[in-house]
Amino acid sequence: MRRFLTLTKPDKTWRSIAAYLGYDPIEGKHKVVCLPGDKIWEDCRVLTLGSGQEQWRSIKTSLDHHPYTDSYGRCINGVLYYKAGIDNLPGQSQAVIMSFDVRSEKFHAITLPVDTIGGLLIAYEGRLALVHSDYVNNGITFWVLEDAEKHKWSDKSFLVPFSHTDPVLKAKFKLSGITDTGEFIYLPSTFLRSFYIKYYDPEGNSFRTVEFKGVADREFRHKSGLGNRRVYALQTFPNHMDNLMSLCNT
Known part of the structure; x- marks a missing residue:
């Protein structure tokens, strides 16, 4: 549309910010999801674009976590996915993939298929996939999310x-x-x-x-x-x- 919209900072105390753009294909709405990137937080800020009154709203995340700001989010069929960490024990952080339903504005944590947060999040045949590249042996291994609630993944490998x-x-x-x-x-x-x-x-x-x-x-x-x-x-x-x-x- 060649239009630019400058958004206000949702919280002046946030030094580092992770922002993601999600789209709900049912209601045709774009929403911006914003969280602090340098600390665990119990809620996030959500802004609905094109609503006439573009103001940040506070939404409970249901699970305290901090997003990994060095990775990009992916929105697939109305669900936004991004990498994050949750603190189960003092001084220990578990890597997960967080999902955000753009329409219901509900969060859910998805267990990783492997013991590493590395890899690229992509949309593969309408589903989320986590891709690892082996640059030494010229290979690709990726996991496709089959069932988010059951944390079920299927894997494929190519040379x-x-x-x-x-x-x-x-x-x-x-x-x-x-x-x-x-x-x-x-x-x-x-x-x-x-x-x-x-x-x-x-x-x-x-x-x-x-x-x-x-x-x-x-x-x-x-x-x-x-x-x-x-x-x-x-x-x-x-x-x-x-x-x-x-x-x-x-």
Whole structure:
């Protein structure tokens, strides 16, 4: 929509903030969920976008936890997922995946399928999946959430038919996401101007390489103040589509 909305800080005492965007497909509402990222908290702040009175509301989380601010949340079929830690014993924190039902505004903790919080949260065939990449042996292992209430996961493993370090393209590739058609997306860890993206299809055990041009051309780099510096921390939005339909009345 090319519109920007500046949100007020929900609590002035929060030094670090974790914010997530969720969408309820039934009522067609977007909600922003915000929690402090540096301490255990018993409630969060929720704001409904487009409500006319955009104000933060306090919602009980039902489970005291702190979100991991170095990871991104994923909203799938009206449920927002993000990584978090809960304190079971003094000085001990258990890693979990928290879910937030955007419509009912209820929280639920999901036990991890493995004893590590590492990995990438993705949407796989309409369900949440936790993906681990083995960059040494060029493999992928991921767990698909089958039943959140029963903490039931199924697992799959693949060997990627290419090296994550490409001497020809002079780049190291890192798993970043997955497309609607099931292709895993690998991005370079850094680039200067144009760059390459690799797509891996686990069903056909094949991959393709696509050159991406124009994002960091001379004009863009001059306006953004990049100069000749390399770009890091590239992010993907694999299933994003632009709608070119005019919203103006004729």
